[in-house]
Amino acid sequence: ALRAGLREITKDSPYVAEVRGAGLYVGVEIVIDRDTLEPHRALAEDVINDMRDRRILINGTGRSANILKIRPPLAFDSADVTRFLETFAEVAKNRL
Known part of the structure; x- marks a missing residue:
């Protein structure tokens, strides 16, 4: 549900190359241009x-630190997914 929601939020963004992951480990790759895949650190x-200002902690990872690393706790339920996606959608609206 988390990855599907992130894909839906970012599907039209020129700055998101890919949403990927396994289990609760999710990465959102931020780029300058989807064609060149040049990282946008x-x-x-x-x-x-912006997410931290809204009390949700995520990190950057990858060679250029341009991949949003989302690692929620194991006790992450559907209400938490909804809160995360609503907050991410606000940030994405302004940034992505």
Whole structure:
């Protein structure tokens, strides 16, 4: 549900190359351009900081730190998924 929601939120974004993951480990790759896949570290940092300001902690990872690393706790239920996606949608609306 988390990955599907992230894909839906970011499907039209020119800055999101891919949403991928396994289990509760999810990555959202932020790029300058979907064609060249050039990493966009600054935008990834902005999204991370905006989420932190809204009390949701995620990190950056990858060679260029442009992949949003989402690792929720094991006790992450459907209400938490909804809260995360609603918050991410607010941030994405302004940033992505």
